[in-house]
Amino acid sequence: MTLEDYGWDSHFETEFHRIKKTSFVPARVCRVEKDRYFLHNGVSAYEGVLSGKFRSQTRKKSDLPTIGDWVVMKKPSGSFGLIEMLLRRKNALSRKTAGMVTEEQLISANVDAAMIFSALDQDLSIPRIERYLLLCAQCAIEPFCVFNKLDLCSSLEEALTKTQMLRPDVQRFFISVQNHTGISELLPYFGKGKTVVLLGSSGVGKTSFINAIAPNLSGKTQEVRVTDHKGKHTTTWRELVLLPGGGLLVDNPGMREVQLWADKDALEDTFEDILALESACRFRNCSHLSEPGCAVLRAVENGQLREERLENYRKLKAEINRLTVRRKEVGR
Ligand SMILES: Nc1nc2c(ncn2[C@@H]2O[C@H](COP(=O)(O)OP(=O)(O)OP(=O)(O)O)[C@@H](O)[C@H]2O)c(=O)[nH]1
Ligand SMILES: [Mg+2]
Ligand SMILES: [Zn+2]
Structure with a gap:
């Protein structure tokens, strides 16, 4: 080695x-x-x-x-x-510390790609995925969306419908760790010396995925899991592991809150489609709420843009604006 x-x-x-x-x-x-x-x-x-x-x-x-x-x-x-x-970092994936403190919390440094895990059950939330996409855009990391628990859907069609709100240019994979479906398509992303971070809420199957692709590591990942109050195993700390076939992987404890540590550029990267529409609004600082000549609202009306996506964009934009003001105040 x-x-x-x-x-x-x-x-x-x-x-x-x-x-x-x-x-x-x-x-x-x-x-x-x-x-x-x-x-x-x-x-x-x-x-x-x-x-x-x-x-x-x-x-x-x-x-x-x-x-x-x-x-x-x-x-x-x-x-x-x-x-x-x-040594100077190539990049760092961060979020804002939970709670009121305006402080950056690092998730991992020197990352090549992030796999954003979700489970195809009733809990699936596209706006939450968009938050992760924003964190990735902030540090220019390539994101992949992995939808696990395909076995809980009656068909791939159902899974596709559940995720159609997601920006079409984001790479997505549908897998079932339980049934071992779709996993081999992800393996090429774990190349020698490449660092991949697994993100996503608790219970979506991140650790199960690692155990499936690297069964020899399972003793090690078990060790870092404890049983929570619901009798489930949950990852309690982060660890970078070397995969037997090459490549490095960082498992993460599921995040309850994904608070943004990002700026306007990352927002614009993540919502390029809305940005492109915005340029055609009649007013330069149109809020896309009720202004006449709003190209964004027109796109929602004619089905070109989903209303939920616009809503999430507004919410994240406001959150970033608040963060920017606070960061200036505290000098971070
Ligand atoms: N039905 C089904 N269940 C799965 C699948 N993959 C994992 N699970 C189950 O989902 C539960 C949670 O899996 P974990 O791998 O611990 O989830 P995690 O993302 O690591 O969760 P945290 O460590 O808490 O962040 C376990 O009971 C797994 O057996 C799958 O493909 N289908
Ligand atoms: Mg885990
Ligand atoms: Zn507008």
Whole structure:
């Protein structure tokens, strides 16, 4: 196994060479437990803590290493390492911390693709998926939508109907982990050194999927699951795992709230169709509520745009506007 198996590439090579210290070695963060970092460099596993200098230079939580980060430590003696710095991230997938605090919460760093999991049961929510799409757009990560539990639909047609509200250009896969259908089509996305993050609510089948594609890991993923009050297993922490066939995967605990940490550009990327319509509205800052000459409302009327999508767009736009104001206030 090599650094490349863990996702090392020319970006990190360049960043590492800038440091010009031969006594330093890089490793990737696979798991974080409070202030303990579990690291791997392709050859050995290490446990690291932050050096005093690193800690004193940290201004905000998002400056701390997270899952998927590459850190640099002094050549460790044994399995313990002192983390001296963080290599500049290629990207970071984040959301806003739950609650009232205006703070970025990192989900994973240095990600190549995100698989947004949903279950094809009555809980399926397209607006929630659109939130995840926005988070992906914010850090320019390619999103895939995976609809699991196809076995709960009477036909593929029913599944397609349930998801037709989703923007047509988003790649979608219909699978059943239980029946092992559709899974092989996802495997090509787990290439050597590529990091894929699994997102989605609790109970949609993310961990079951990992256990299906990498049964040898199941002991490991079981270990991180506990039984919740409903007698179900649920993932309680994030971990980056190396798949036996190559590729890296980050399982996530299901998110109850997907609060946005995004800006106007990510919104415009996610709702390109509405943006294109907007340019034809009579008024420049049309709110698409009741203005005359509104091209967006006209599109809803003639069935070109779904009303639910417009509603969600309005809601997310307002949320981003509020976030932008708050971020200016608190300087983040
Ligand atoms: N019917 C059906 N059930 C499934 C399928 N895939 C997973 N399940 C079940 O759904 C439940 C939740 O699956 P998990 O894999 O734990 O879900 P998760 O997304 O990891 O949930 P969290 O860890 O809480 O975020 C389990 O009881 C699984 O057996 C499927 O394809 N069809
Ligand atoms: Mg899980
Ligand atoms: Zn309008």
